[in-house]
Amino acid sequence: MAELQCQAAAGTCAATSPDSEGPVAIIRQPGGQLEGYDCGATPGQPGPAVVAAPPVPTFGQIQQAFRELPFCKPSPSMQPVGGKTVVNLATYYEAGWPDGACLSPGETSAKVQLLSWSVEFTVAARDYRFSYGDGASSEWTTSTGGGYPDGDITHAYRDTGSVDVRVDARLTGSYRVDGGAWQDIETVADLQDEPAATYEVVEAKNRLQADPTG
Incomplete structure (x- = not known):
């Protein structure tokens, strides 16, 4: 955080006092609070040019801005396909993300202005939990x-009926200020109200057929 404050100070001095001497000096009160910075003396002018420190967001405010991003919501797909599965048959599940204006894992947000800082965020999936619609769910x-045959999220239904399948997701990511280095956001966005997919669980029916060979 101190490094980012120094970068902001240097940029402000360059804009407001381009002819001043360097280096920029950070002035702090005894408690460590940033008071301002000294841009150094400007030739032909008395005394140093002291500039008020620009307001900067706290790390908590940056984390809150991440949690309020317009995230996409995942939805489940299942096999067998066609919206039906059979009692006691292993059903396979997969989480998918929609395309659109919302943010999915692997994407970078537009710049967000937080006080004097321009902040960008990248999004990453932390974990998932699949709810099968019959009261059972996977672990995170x-x-x-x-x-x-390679999917590792499976479930077998005991009873027939209609089930609403959901996949919950928790997201994390990183951020950077004014195009600087990426840093861990150290928080989690727990998505809510993910869409459900309705699936019918049916019984397998046996049917005798004549031997075509006679």
Whole structure:
């Protein structure tokens, strides 16, 4: 945080006192609070040019701005396809993210203005939890699942009926100020009200067929 304040001070002195001497001196009160910075003496003018420190956001405000980003919400897809599965058959689940104006894992936000700082965020998935619609759910996992035969998120239903399947997601990421180095955001956005996919669980029916060979 102190490094970013120094960068802001240097930029302000360059804009307001381009002919002043350097280096920039950071002035702090005994408690460590930033009071201002000394841009140094300007030739032909008495005394140093002292500039008031620009307001800067706290780390907590940066984290809150991340949690308020317009995130996308994941939805589940299942196999067997066609909206139906069979009792006691392993059903495979996978989390997917929509395309659009919202932010998905792997994407970078537009710049957000927080007081005197311009902040960007990258988004990463922390973990997922699959709710199968019959009262059971997976543990939190970093896996997005997958289809047969390699998918590692599976569930077998005991009873027939209609189930609403959901996938919950928690997101984390990183941030940078004014195009600087990326830093860990150290917080989690727990998404809410993810969309459900309705699935029908049916019984398998046996049917005798004549032997085509006679």
